[in-house]
Amino acid sequence: MSAMTNRLPTHHATTWGLLDLTGAPSEGPVAFRDELSPTALFDAYRHGLFPFPASSPEQRFVHEIVSEADVAAGLIQVFDGGDPYSVAWCSPDPRPVIFAASARIQRSLRQQLRNKVVWTTTLDRAFERVVEQCRADRESQWLTDDLVNGVIGLREAGHAHSVEVWEGEELVGGTFGVLVGGVFSADSQFTRRSGAGKVAVFDLMRRLADAGGIAVDAQHDGAHARLLGAAPIPRADYLALLREHAGDPVVLSTDALPAARLAA
Structure with a gap:
């Protein structure tokens, strides 16, 4: 754990x-x-x-x-x-939020997990690698060295987490962000196989829901966030959600798990 x-x-x-x-x-x-x-x-x-x-x-x-x-x-x-x-x-207004208990994986991704791929997911197994992959090949490099050092410090303090998607021993997708009680703010994701980045986000939501967490903040609204199930809520409501759940004792599982379970 x-x-x-x-x-x-x-x-x-x-x-x-x-x-x-x-x-x-x-x-x-x-x-x-x-x-x-x-x-x-x-x-x-x-x-x-x-x-x-x-x-x-x-x-x-x-x-x-x-x-x-x-x-x-x-x-x-x-x-x-x-x-x-x-x-x-x-701090956008409105804020795109995915409520963990109601998150549903896309039908096409469920079929992919059932029929075509054998992936395993982990938590915090390769945090720094996920961060580096998230900033690789990005033209606008907002993940600067100073910010990377800061989020690594957050990981060492237990507040930042990554989800990794593995195809055998190969890291094919992932996401990372910051956990504040029952709310996870997802900073970025990467994909090296079709759908792997989305699987990382859905795996995060499942682990969060299983641990009693409330929601994932997608940060930036848009088509990609909506495909993941994000719905915009007023900034004031998001701030109230943080205040209410900042002290929740959420502990995410670090077990290596089959990604196919997400298709159930």
């Missing part, structure tokens, strides 16, 4: 809690802050935010210019730091 060890320091734990999202933009950044330490990351996820670091100096400049009016109006907060505009923090 994978227990949350909660070894992160708490002396900055109120920073994101002071951020008022009532009038914050529904899309794009709601704040800028350049700290990506495990403590700052976990505190952000606890308060419904996720990071989007600039992939280049040009992207950092775009952050500043595009948000200039909202910053001046007080709708986007800029925290002091060495270069706050290098990391944007987002």
Whole structure:
């Protein structure tokens, strides 16, 4: 079993809690802050935010210019730091959420699992490999070295998790993200075989539901999130969901399991 060890320091734990999202933009950044330490990351996820670091100096400049009016109006907060505009923090409204108990795998994927492939899924067996695969070949490199180091720190503290999909000894798909009590915020996924990334997400949802978890936050709405079963809910409702379930004692199973069970 994978227990949350909660070894992160708490002396900055109120920073994101002071951020008022009532009038914050529904899309794009709601704040800028350049700290990506495990403590700052976990505190952000606890308060419904996720990071989007600039992939280049040009992207950092775009952050500043595009948000200039909202910053001046007080709708986007800029925290002091060495270069706050290098990391944007987002909290979309509405938020695409998949409720674990009602998640259903797609019919075509069920048929694939029953008839064509023999895959095994694991939890946290290869976290760093999953993260690296998620950022491989991406043109917009939001998974910067600083962010990768931060999420690895979260994994070491027991707050970040990965699901791996294996075809024999080959890693063919995976996903990773951050668990806050009964809510999992899914950061990214990758696929090296058709459907393997989706299987990783559905496996995560099954493990979460089996452990008493509530929901998976897909972060970004769109066709892909909708195919996975995500439905948009107001940001205020998502923040309330986090507050209600942040202390849930959810412990995900680390057993190696046949992916075909998801087709049942």
